[in-house]
Amino acid sequence: MPSHLFADRPAPQPPERGTVDALITQTRRLRGGVDAVRRDALVDEDDAQLRWQRALCDLAVHQLDDLGSHLDQLRDGPAARAEDAAAHAVESAFGQGPQAVTLLSRVGSAEWNLLNDAVSWSEELFQIFGRAPGSGGMSLDELPAVVVEEDQALLTAMVTGALVDGRPIDGEFRIVRPDAEVRTLHMMGEPVLDAEGCTASMWAVLRDVSELRRSQRAVRESRDDLQRRHHIARTEHRLAVELQEAVLPPWRGSLRLPQGGPGALDIAAHYLPSSSSARIGGNWHDALELPDGSSLLTVGDLTGHGVTATGAMAMLLGALRGMAVAGIGPAALMGHLNQLLEQTVQPALGSAVCCRYEPAGRTLVWSGAGHPAPLLFRDGTGRALGAPDGMLLGATRGAAYSQTEAALLPGDLLVLATDGLTRHSARDDDGQRRLLGLAPLFDGGRTAQDCVRMIVEEFGEHEREDDACVLVARIGS
Incomplete structure (x- = not known):
């Protein structure tokens, strides 16, 4: 029932x-x-x-x-x-x-009769083993001879477990065909018991899983x-981020240089990352009070990304600071930086602008190397300062650089930026025009920090293919 x-x-x-x-x-x-x-x-x-x-x-x-x-x-x-x-x-x-x-040639079957030692192989199994059908199937004693040596013990254990303990077979081993090709086979089988419960035969299905395992x-x-x-x-x-943070100026917010006296600069700067946070490059910005009371203003960019570019930037910025403190002028300083890049183990190209501001006469002396000129904003309008000639740093041996002067007035605003700021997307081919268009917003006694914030809002914090730096300095009265 x-x-x-x-x-x-x-x-x-x-x-x-x-x-x-x-x-x-x-x-x-x-x-x-x-x-x-x-x-x-x-x-x-x-x-x-x-x-x-x-x-x-x-x-x-x-x-x-x-x-x-x-x-x-x-x-x-x-x-x-x-x-x-x-x-x-x-x-x-x-x-x-x-x-x-x-597909059918990849699956074959076999049966081994323990009572009369008969062996029955399907045609597919002969194909899998690379044997001619007329050669007959291999017995369980002969089978280990074609098995890879490392897998022979595994096959023996599986067969013994089926014949002696009645356990089903489910495992893989590798064989070496007559053509020396090694194939991986997955074997599933069970013992067949007679009426008295003794093992009479064993059947198995073998599947060539070589391509699958590969x-x-x-x-x-x-x-x-x-x-x-x-x-x-x-x-x-x-590492690149940590190195960049260690090298770039430690000050945040606004900086006032020199500390006292007329004509002091109100300075603020910002680093803008690329859309891909992995593209940490060799951009820098820096402001430094020099021993004679003047101030160093600089931004620049080295080719490449990652630790290599950031490490080269750290070397270059360190050399720039040291030479500026030693009293070397902007044009000569650019020449030394060019020579330094020529002698580095891993050649690189760089662009930079270096300014020395003298507060007593409110005079800006500057030099550039393949870099956008500083922008001067005055009375609600903006313009680029006349650019001195200068090759990219590292582009040619013995390059000569010139410098120029500009007279500044109280309330003037200087903007120094790497070209990644205004060339941050393929759709934006007139970024400098957009930057100069912010002139009316910069007027009215805005602080340097306010102006940096406006620039960041205009050009986006994370909407650029390359990273960038921007430095803003307002001339004090």
Whole structure:
């Protein structure tokens, strides 16, 4: 009498053929789409992210191949042997040519009769092992001879557990085919008991999972490489930020130079990061009171990003400060910086503007090297100061730099900025015009800090392809 738990339920039925056919169609369509993405992908070997994505595509293709194989077997039933039809369907749906391998050739079966030592192998299993069907199947004693030495103990343990203890087999091992190719096989099997409960035979299904394991290994290695690169990038970014914070001026808010006397400067500066926080570059800004009572104002930028650019910036800014304190004028200072960059181990290019402000006569002496000229704002209008000639730092050996003077008035506003400020996006080709357009807002006794805040609001804190520095100085009465 059947259990009351199942009295109202029909016996489980196999899935209808039409349902399985629909799943097979969907699997093949999805497999074709993934394979198209894989073929179209251009993989840069130096790009860990792209290699990882390609490896995932390869893994997805192999997984879908296995799913297609299992669905074919489910549709055809255990007795079906329609190899030609299946091979033609796979070749049409999944690709043609010497690289196309039929799915059914990757799964084979075997039975070993312990009573008469008979061995029965399916044709697919001969293909997997690379043996001619006429050579006969290998016995359980012969099988370890083609297994990789490191895996022989594992196979022996699985077979012994099935024959002696009656445990099912579920494991993987590697074989060496006659053509010296190493393949990975997944084996599932069970012992068959006679009427007295003794082991009479053992059957097994062996699946060639070499491509699947290779794809999984590629995904794992690509993922590990990607994580390692991300870790290195994060470490370099942290070091670059710490080095930048250690080198740039420690003052925040406004600075007054010199400390006393007429014509003192009200100074404020700001560093604007790029849209990508990883692109920490070699931008600097600095203001320094010199021994003779004058003040140094400078901004600049070195090519490159990361620790290398930040380290070169620290070296250059340190040299600039030392030479300015020693009384070297802006033009000569630029020449020395150019020579310094020429002799560095890792060549770099840089742009800079260096100003020496003398409060007694409110005179600005400045020199530039491939850098936007300082902007002067007065009475609600702004203009660029006449730029002296000057090559990029590090561009040519023995470059000569000139300097020029500008007379300033109480209330004048100076703006020094790296070119990343006004050239922060591909859509903005007239950034300096926008900056000069802020002139009416700068008028009316605004502090330097107020003006910096207006500039940041106009050009955005995080909307640029490159980082930038801006320094604002208002001339006191």
